[in-house]
Amino acid sequence: MTIYALSSGPGISGIAVVRVSGKDTAKVVKKLTGEELPSPRMATLKKFNKIDTNELIDEGVIIWFPGPNSYTGEDLAEFHVHGSRAVISALHSSISKINNCRLAEPGEFTKIAFQNGKINLLKAESIADLVSSETEIQRKQAINIMSGKSSDQFNSWREKLLKILSHIETKIDFPEEDLPKDILSEIQKTSDQVSSEIENIIDDQKVGERIREGFKIAIVGPINAGKSSLLNYLSKRDVAIVSEIAGTTRDVIETHLNLDGYPVIISDTAGIRDSKNEIEKKGIKLALNRAEDADLKLVIIDVKNADFTGVLKDLVDDNAILVVNKCDLLNGNINENLKKYDHVLISIKNNSNLDKLILKIKNKLENKFLSHGDILITRERHRQHLKQCISHLKNFKNINGSEEFDKAAEDLRLATRHLGMIVGKVDVEEILGSIFNDFCIGK
16 A cells, blocks of 8 residues: 655644655556656656646655655655645545545554555654653764664674574584583683673663653652642642631642753642541542652752651652742741751742742652663663563573583573664564554654
C-alpha cells in the first residue's frame, strides 16, 4: 500500500506538508499535477488538481524523492501547500481516490524507514522524542541519541559477546579440542568487562527517562500553607483552587511545566493533618505516596505555624526543599527550629524570593539527576533488556566444566539477543506496534 498523511502540525498555518510514500507515489504525483515527475530532490512549483474534476486545489511546491534514497527507503513525495484545513482536506480526499492509497497510521513512515534499514530502532525512538520534545534539555537528549553513540555502544557489546559465542560454539563442534588458555582468559575478561560496563550504565538514577518524561516534583505540607498558590505561581495560571477553607485540595492536581528549560511534572497534594473525614484521609494518603515517589519534594509550611514534627519532619531530607511561606506576616526573627534546616523564606502573596526558590529547585535537579555521559537509557524497555543481558552473563560466568558448554552458549545467545532487541538487530515485530503507536500521524 501507498500511505499519505499531513506531516506538519494540524491547524491553520502558512505552509502544510503532506507526505506520500510507497510504490504508487509516482502515480499520485502524476495524477495530482497532470504532468511527468519533477527532477528528484528539487523543490518544484506545481498546480495540484482534484483527480476527478481537474479543479485546482492549490498551487505549491513538490519535492520528489525516488527510492531507495528517501526517508522511508521507498518512493516518497512531499506536497508543500497552504496550511488551511480546506486545502489539506481536498488534497487528502483526492489522494484517497487513487487505488492502493490509504491514510498512514501513527509513526508508519518511520516504521517503514526502520524496516527498510534506513535507521535502527534506537534512532527511530529518538526521532519520536525529538518531535515531542518541549524543553531544551529534552531536545539535546534526543539529538544525542540520534547521533548514534548509544547504538554504537550497544552494538559494540553485542559484537564482543558474539565473538565469545563463536569460541564456545567451536568447542561444542569440536569437543576433543581444548580451548587455548589465552582464549579462555579472554572470554572471561570480555564477559566481565561487558557486564561491568552495562551495570555502570544502568546505575544512572534513571536520568534519561526523567529527562524524557519529566522530573516529578511534589508539593506537600499542612493545610493552608500555600501549596495550591505555589502550584499556580509556577504554572503561571490557575491550575488549583485557592481558598481560605481548610482542606480544599482533596485529590492530587498535576501539571506539566517547562521550568527554565527543565521538564517537570508538579503535583499539588492534600494538606497533611489529622482528619476524621474519610475522603480527606484518602487524599492525605495519596499526598504521602506522591511525596515518596517524587524526584524532589517541596515541603511548604506557614511561617506562623513553623513547629512541625512527625510526618512533615520526616519528609525534609536530602530529596526535599523546605519552603517557609508568608514571610510578609513575619514580625521579628524566624522560629529557632527552622534555623536547623536549609530553607527558603518566601511570600507568594508579595512575590518575594520566589526566584530564589526556582533557582534552588534547578540546582537540586541538576546536582541530582543531570549526567554528562553520552550513553543514556531513555526508555524502560532498554533498561529491562540490559538487565536481562546482565542476568544471562552472570549465568554464563557461573558455568563450570566443558559438559556445560551448551548451556553457556545459550546464555550468551540470550545476552546478545537482548542487546539486539534494543537497536532492532533481531526479530522485534512483537514490540514495534507499541513503539510506533506513540508517534504522531505523518511521522
